[in-house]
Amino acid sequence: MENKKLTLYRILFLGLALNFLIVSFAKENLVKKSTREHEQIYGLTIDDAWYDNIELKDVIEGLKNLEVRPTVRMVMSREIEPAEYVKLFRAVKEYADIMVCPVDSFVMKNFKDTNSYLKRFEDSYEKLSPYVSIWEVGNEINGTEWIKQKPEVIIDKVSSTAAFLKSKDEKIALTLYCTDSPHQDMMEWAKKYIPTELTESVNYCFVSYYEDDNCGYLPEWESVFKELGEIFPTAFLGIGECGNTAENATQKSKISMAKRYYQMPKYHERFVGGYFWWNWVKDCIPYKDNEVYEAIKSYRR
Numbered sequence: 001m002e003n004k005k006l007t008l009y010r011i012l013f014l015g016l017a018l019n020f021l022i023v024s025f026a027k028e029n030l031v032k033k034s035t036r037e038h039e040q041i042y043g044l045t046i047d048d049a050w051y052d053n054i055e056l057k058d059v060i061e062g063l064k065n066l067e068v069r070p071t072v073r074m075v076m077s078r079e080i081e082p083a084e085y086v087k088l089f090r091a092v093k094e095y096a097d098i099m100v101c102p103v104d105s106f107v108m109k110n111f112k113d114t115n116s117y118l119k120r121f122e123d124s125y126e127k128l129s130p131y132v133s134i135w136e137v138g139n140e141i142n143g144t145e146w147i148k149q150k151p152e153v154i155i156d157k158v159s160s161t162a163a164f165l166k167s168k169d170e171k172i173a174l175t176l177y178c179t180d181s182p183h184q185d186m187m188e189w190a191k192k193y194i195p196t197e198l199t200e201s202v203n204y205c206f207v208s209y210y211e212d213d214n215c216g217y218l219p220e221w222e223s224v225f226k227e228l229g230e231i232f233p234t235a236f237l238g239i240g241e242c243g244n245t246a247e248n249a250t251q252k253s254k255i256s257m258a259k260r261y262y263q264m265p266k267y268h269e270r271f272v273g274g275y276f277w278w279n280w281v282k283d284c285i286p287y288k289d290n291e292v293y294e295a296i297k298s299y300r301r
Contacts, residue, residue: 041238042068042262042299043099043276046092047075050281056091062287063095066297071133072096073240073276078107082127089131097133099173099276100124105140108157109148117157118164125168135170136240137161140177140208142189151193159198166201173204174232175240178224180217187227194231205232206240206274211257212249225268238274239264245278251291254283258295 046059063070072092076085082102092098102124103111111117121135138158144151158174165172179185186207190199199205205228209219225237242261244254261275277283277296284293 040273042066042070043073043238043240043274044070044096044280044296045073045075045241045243045276045278046281047278048077048080050285054281054285056088058286059281060091060095062281062285062293063092065287066095068299070096071099071274071276073099073101073136075101075104076124078103078110082124086127086131089128093131098131099134099136100128100132101136101139103139105143105147105177108139108154109146111157113153114157114160118160121161121164125165125170129168129170133171134173134204135165136173136175136206137165137202139175140241141174142186142193143177151189155193155195155198159195162198162201171203172201173206173240174198174202174235175206175208176228178207178209178219180214180219182219182224183227186224187231190228190231199232200234202232202235204238204272204274205235206238206276208241209239210241210243210245210278212244212246221264222267225271229268229270236270236272237268238272239276240274241276241278243278243283254292255295258292259298262296262299 050059063072074085074089074092076082089098089100102120103117108117111120121137125135138154138161141147141154141158142151144154147154162172162174176186176190207224207228211217228237239261242257244257246253258277261277262273264273264275280296284290284296287293
């Protein structure tokens with residue numbers, strides 16, 4: 001009888017120990033997953049403006065030579081079907097994570113209603129989802145000056161697209177355009193027009209900012225991200241576009257600006273970087289002996 005009790009205790013002990021190991025393993029995986037989501041994003045932008053002058057192999061070589069695996073923001077052109085991007089996405093995916101922008105703000109007006117906008121994303125999802133880590137559901141959505149649509153129309157487009165992609169368990173990003181009056185032009189707009197359902201569902205909220213468009217004005221970024229973090233209470237925050245795009249931009253000015261953004265401090269507890277230099281291919285490829293490339297490559301040094 002005593003031996004049976006002893007055996008029972010041993011079985012009970014082994015069961016508890018096994019349960020402890022399983023729970024510990026699950027928690028460790030959860031921590032690892034959470035840590036991965038909180039890592040800083042080292043972003044670059046690739047659009048379609050380079051095909052006539054630069055070879056894809058040179059772009060890939062530039063990605064391969066980086067010291068940190070980047071997140072490449074792929075900006076799709078309206079006239080190119082998603083299926084035509086498969087070769088490019090497949091090549092880039094080997095050396096970078098991909099955040100895709102199927103509709104840039106400057107062509108959003110060409111998608112007249114929610115159905116046409118959503119279809120662009122549905123078609124992109126069908127062809128490109130195996131390669132995409134983050135979907136930019138709305139780019140510079142407060143840029144009504146050039147989007148030329150009412151805020152309500154823009155928000156309905158973005159909300160429908162966000163709901164579609166979240167139903168597929170995808171990560172989504174929303175990008176706002178910052179001016180030299182960030183509180184008035186970005187924060188107040190977001191508070192007025194973006195519904196809570198959307199502010200609480202996006203995984204990332206990024207800020208697009210070009211100093212050349214704002215007479216060299218430098219926002220008080222800590223204040224900007226503090227307020228943005230209150231509007232988007234769970235989203236990771238960062239810079240979604242930047243670059244020295246002025247016609248008189250010099251090599252020296254590009255290097256200075258690249259360092260200013262890619263070496264930004266962590267302005268908010270949920271700040272994850274990003275940056276996504278707009279003319280990365282134009283400014284940095286071919287990469288050998290390229291000082292702008294090296295300035296961006298020196299990310300967080």
